[in-house]
Amino acid sequence: MRIAAAAVNSYEYKEVEKGIEEVLACFGGIEALIRSGERVLIKPNMLEGLPPERAVTTHPEVVRAVIRQVKRAGGIPLVGDSPGIGSGMKAAEKNGIAGVCREEGAELLAFAESAEYSFPEGKVIRKFHLTGELQQVDKVISLAKMKTHSFMGITGAVKNLFGCIVGPGKAQFHLRLKRRDDFAAMLVDLALLVKPVFFLVDGIVGMEGNGPRNGSPIQAGVILGGTNGFAVDLVMGQMMGFNSEELPVSRLALARGLVPGLKRIEVVGSGRELRWDFQPPYNLESLDGRVPPFLVRFFQNQFTYRPVMNEKCTGCSRCAQHCPPQAIKIENGKAMVDYEQCIRCYCCQELCPFDAVILEQGLLLKLFGRKK
Template identity: 40%
Template sequence: MISLYRCDQYEEGRVMESLRQAIAALGGWEAYLTPQDTVLLKLNLVMNKRPEAAATTHPVFVKALIRLLQEYGCRVVIGDSPGGLFNVTALGRIYRGTGIESIAEETGAILNHNTGSMDVQNPDGQVMKSLTMTAMLRDVDKVISVSKLKTHGMMTFTGAVKNMFGVIPGTMKAEYHVRMPQADDFADALLDICHAAAPVLSFMDGIIGMEGNGPTGGRPRAVGAVLASSNPYQLDLAACSLIGLSMEQVPTLRRAYARGWIPSSADELEWSGDPREEFYVGDFKLPDHIESDLIGKNLPSFLAKPVNALLRPKVTFHHDICVGCGACAANCPAKVITMKDHRPYADYSSCIRCYCCQELCPKNAVSVRESRLFKLVRRW
């Protein structure tokens, strides 16, 4: 079941009412929680950006969920493990900058500061049979995913499933990128992680999403949607259908379909709430380079790899707006970025095209550009 309700602005009363309707359509809190449960709201706090940038779960959305859970009698913990360092100081900066700290103060919700890790066996995983996950999961009874509707440079779309990548401790995420540089392999890892984290509910902030060069460098785009489901894989399929994304364009959807976890089309989902055709955004912009990653997807593997290697885009560093913080180099999974005179340079021959440098740049000084060869192919 997919709950879809209209909400056009971040006004607390309106957001709360849309969320109240969404959870009621799914059977109410009692179908998933019991009073006195300690519940983790696993947010998308990818980096320290203000709410109006549309890169992170909006604090008003979070506040409304906290109030509803507290009404039911739950104790609420708010948390995430963003990219980069995962320590109390780094978390504090992100909680403050994204507006989440003030929401915790207003509501009495608990900000997670447990930066420990734990080893988890995942026998049902396809590529990840064991995982290292954040110890904050051990502090709670249930997990709820609270994602943001956004495009993504590597994975095309980031929503409920990829949000759960944030249960992998900070810099350890780099290891997963290096081990699985291909999008479909990384998608399988994301599915395994989401399955292991086992969110009982997933909510998506689609009131204002992000289009273009997401997940942090794109533009805010109004969608006006509050979405919810007990199935994060189906929720992503539903959200993608609202912005014109097909299953073939989104690696996590392709792999979820291959596992039999989602139907072939959002038309086969069960929907509740407002008519979904009222939300459709047909010109939702994708990352600039995304088409080039799809050229070789139907070619035999021995051809697809060299073709994609020639056509795939590369990152470009804009030294004129770079502030020399070094976040790109520090968080490069493949360690191919070096700082020279406080400016980044990359060894493109070893770049795995994860685009973490673009994702974590605080000044949007990293872009991903199509290759010259791809531009010629597209014109032809």
């Protein structure tokens, strides 16, 4: 199996275009993936309407380069995502992707309506409700951002597809799949169902630390790509400095034989030697898999991080509105968490606009110590 990594040092369009072309050339070029007349959904990460320099969303110049590639193959490019909160259209205006779509004549899709997708071969989910737009396209290209993620460790090629679930539907998955491994297994099923024809990751500037929203931008200088999203994420995680075969989605994909181990993945391209030391998200060292599941369930509060609101909390209530089990109340102008109800999904940390949610170690987790 092969993954391509192109070294790209800035978002200057010509450089981005060269990087995308280099990656695609390793797989026979865009013409090997897209046929003339096909409708192609380009799925960027549009977590929220934030400017590109925050490194939360796929950079608009990367989206532009992929739109042009699809057009070059005679395809019809469409761009869409469902952000964590609010409308995709508004988010796209703020993060620059809507402007690029207008300039390039690519339709921007709202991802407003869900449709049912049966997936009998799913390991944990056999029926998904995803954006109905997937039924209107011939191919999907996942166009992710390279970031750390408080719940999954990293977010890249595969986790990007969670945006195919429309708005509030995302919270239902957190409620149903509270354990990290169960949630990761759902992501594996989702990737197999959506089955993008290609996975690209914008890692020119990635995010480290408190990702996927409140971390710090880090210049990583790479665009990654491949036809197997699990392999792209394995390589990406390793480049970020993590033991990527142990990250939840990768571990399950390896166990299911959906991807070979890192040693059997050939990394090609001008960026193949790049390595960094990304600051991990705080709860990366969950004890899932290291202690028996019944113990984790019994002592959940001690085995995991818990969200704590710090002095930056303004009481804006965004976290309370999106907390899947409604475990947050606003009292005296500040968010308060009911830890008996909290399922440790970290949506509050992900969505807080003021970086006011810190993750505090549970007692037993402290004893086991932090590992990268």
